[in-house]
Amino acid sequence: MQVEYDDGGFSGWVVSSAGPYAPVWCQVLIDGEHRASIRADEFVPFVGERHDGHCCLNFSYRVPAYLRDGRAHRVQLTFTYVQDSATVQCSLPLTVRTFGAVASHPQSGYPVCRAQDVAAVPADIGEAESWASPNPTIVFPEGPIRRVWRPCRDVDGAVLSGFPHAEIVTHPLALSFLSDVYVRRSTGAVYVPGHGVWQDSHYLSDSRRIREDLERLERGGQDAPIIEGPALLASTAMNRNYFHWVMDILAGVHACTRHLGPPPPLLTPPLRSWQADSLRLLVGDAAFATPVDGAEPASDLVRCRRLIVPSNLGGVGLFPDETVTDLFATLRGRVGHDPHARRRIFISRRDSDCPRITNEAVLAAALERFGFETVVLGERSFAEQIRLFKEAEVVIGAHGAGLVNGGFCTPGTWMVEIRSSNYLNPCFYHLSGVCGLSYASHVETVPCREDGAENAASFEVDTERLLGLLRRLPLKFVL
Template identity: 30%
Template sequence: MKGNWMQPVEEETATVEAADPHRTPQVKHALRLARKLAAAGRWRKLLLTLPDIEAGGDHPDLLIERVRAAIELGDKSQIAIFTNASLSIENPKIRIKFASLLASGNEPLHAWTLLESVSAVDIDGRFLKVARRIVNSTEDEALHKAVYGVIGSDIRVVAGAPTPVEHRFPGDVGPPGPSTGNLNIVRLPGVSAGIEKKVHALWATFDETLLGDPIPYIREYNDVFVNKFGQIWSPAGYFVSSADRPMPKPISSDDVPHVKSAFSCVRGSKGYFTWLINYIPALSWCLSPETPKCTILMRKELHDLTASTLAPLGIGEDEIVAMTGTVFCERLYVGTPAMSALGRTNAYADSYGRLKHCAALQNRGDTPKRLYISRRDSLRRSMTNEAEFEARIAERGFTPVVLSQLGLLEKINLFQNAEVVIGAHGAGLSHLVFAKPGLRVVEMMPATMNQFLHMNARVCFSSLSRVYGHRHTVVLHPMNPATSAWSSDADRIADLV
């Protein structure tokens, strides 16, 4: 290898702060009142209370509260008014933030109106993500054409891009395991019937995918660049993967480190679910004795997270590169993660299979059969009555477990030997891939309609249960859209199993 693995690259755009340090006392007062009303779900009152736009109520922070309220109320006329007012905001990053809010609120036309006002020099990764969300949320061909007319010149996935060679997993023989998981849904009072309908529609789409018997592949690219964001492109400048980011500045292969053969684990999200469900099964390919030995390219942020995974798989530190810049690969292997292909368990014997074997060697036979996956250590989507819920669920025979306090093999053993698992929607349920078929799962899901309009990932855990044959019940809980506050009843949840 040549060059320096620590080659700097442009960092992600800093988080946009809509707040203005020069806000007047009147704006500050109005904003405090607006957020208080939003927390109570009093959207109409919020709109009536804020000062008129003509009277100074067009401050970006106040406009954000107006847009949220109008979306929640479904008030199209107000949304149009506030969108037009947002066009006067000078900071393009704030306009992109507003466009993201409108796209999430199922207002693609208004979202594009704001994005379209951003000049070419201000187009960044956030812009491209929102633009793609707009395209995915509508079938309006004219809008598709308008969006692609702007981003097409920035993401060059065109004829001339490197053509990959596809490889099957050596162990992937025979049909996949039966997809016999049973999925149910319980909608609690206060949750829109539209959310339940959306969940059923997403399940139906996933079932259609399963019927196609998807087969996992590894794609091999020759002589390409790859960077820490998962972007892959040829020396001629053609993208294999844009990762929804603007094209990197042209560079020469002589200016970056070279590696002969590498396996990429730098695509997509850097979260725990992505690591466990996308990367680990793909790694099975390069762990097979029948495939070439590869250097593992890893996002630097994932290094600590993955240490407990890679050691049992026999991957040493000298085989891992924590990506901080760009490298040139003579051969780059990339997995094609698909949850719908996880039923082909023979393909993943060298990753999932090895991990389950290593966990079984440590099993002392004392793991609880009825688990409650606590989120008391999480700041996201935390339950407001978590302590009370945890104490009551323990009285009902469930053992509360904080998974962040355990190693991976301990977590595998817990799920391998469990009969019932209760938990809120969160990455801890990723370990369903290690459970035996027939596990009973109750997933508590706080939800708002805006989330489900653009977050197909909300059914990711129930989809795992479909693939692996678990009995999975999703319990939709009402959630305050302004504060994300929600609570649950331990007795009601325990009675479902």
């Protein structure tokens, strides 16, 4: 038999001795779940002539859209047919394949190394940690993809419009064990010699920098400092963004710790104080292999003999619920709080380069009548932010990274997200779902920007309409 894979699925042919009118069934398992039963039933005589005259039958399969996500998946094909009342079965070896574009923000202009390009093989944790395979190994410790249909509803129970999708797709974590690769620590880009940038390491990266790195490596990058490893990658191109730091880097480190035990030394970007504090709170006195802030590019690029790369978890707004909820629960349990507090929090963005709400001061004054306190999260430590959200009964804020702290809230806490109609990212709706929060959305109509930077739009909030939403929440407001 022969199978050929592409971005959309696979096709091939199988040789059968049962004749052209006895179809062969192919059972398709992806990530451990049965996805389809397909028939190889198109007779191809000229191929069969090369196989002792046996019948050759074609088959093809297009994977579902939610699997064409640019992530690594385990694929197992089993072929079955009946001949002379006996069932004949043959299974192909388990393989790792990638379908579709990488992430939802595809990059161009440089080669991307995907699992099948380097014959990556699935393995259990013990096999991967032995580093015995000549090929990269990928561990999927948390089971299959899960799809949850969760209609978006407002506080009155009506289905909300304006969400790109109401289906939460939770991807399993993948841990890639790579040998002899180059790493740009400040951006998390991983370069596999001769193949390009590793598929799980260039989300929202700087295309120019990646091209420059690849060109340099083609000319010979042997002068890069060597880290023997094993080391755990704890960096992405968006590491300065609080949301991506928590949902990609902290979640990846935590997931690795859950399955491997104490993590190996961490390859991190230059750390700000709150980032270092968050890692210490999560993993204690883990070792760091961290460049000095402002390091020259030449010292930032290193060669790593053995590197573990967690797949991005929250970066595209699709959350593997078990990993994320356990991360928040772990951090929440390490910070004390007043269990009797019932704080009402309004998140100010006055310290942000993208303030969003143009009448924020007016809105903050109106919310004070409802018992809300205005907080600037950038002025608080990581532990103080956890404590603040642990003590909240309702949180209001414009769409922005600070709302990721909602994961530290007690289940049942209300999250009210203020959003613009030209950027309806559902990530915090999904976050509220996997963390058990109650969610409400206030949307302001905002025209599209000519420069396409919809996430940078600023707008005025209709204060009375927002207060009307608050009055409908099942909370007691004393005016």
